[in-house]
Amino acid sequence: MAGLGEENLEMLRHLLGRDVSHEWGSCRDYMDVYNLHIDDLRELVQKNAGLYAEKYIMHLLGKGGLRNAKSFRYFVVKENENIDDWLKDSYQEG
Incomplete structure (x- = not known):
């Protein structure tokens, strides 16, 4: 299976309870990440598991760069920036 390794999946299983x-x-x-998983991501950030939030974002997308995942985690998940503003101002293609 592509995606996260077993250790990361186990940690997310522990942190999210599933x-x-x-x-x-x-x-x-x-x-889609925002609409379907923002509560999970906020839960991870509240548990000081930002690194796992970023890994989870990339896992959900099945791809993606760490730069966008970090930016999304900080601005949208932690600082509650509007998703549309983030997509327009901060998201980087490729």
């Missing part, structure tokens, strides 16, 4: 292995590639874009 198996997320089947969620690999389930989101088309960051808007």
Whole structure:
């Protein structure tokens, strides 16, 4: 299976209380991540698990760069920036 390794999946299972292995590639874009998983991501950030939030974002997308995942985690998840503003101002293609 592509995506996160077993250690990361186990940690996310512990942090979120469920198996997320089947969620690999389930989101088309960051808007899907926001609409479907923002509460999970905020829970990870509240637990000081920002690194796992970033890994989870990339897992959900099935791809993606760490730069966008870090930016999304900080501005949208932690600082509550409007997703549309983030997509317009901060998201980087490729």
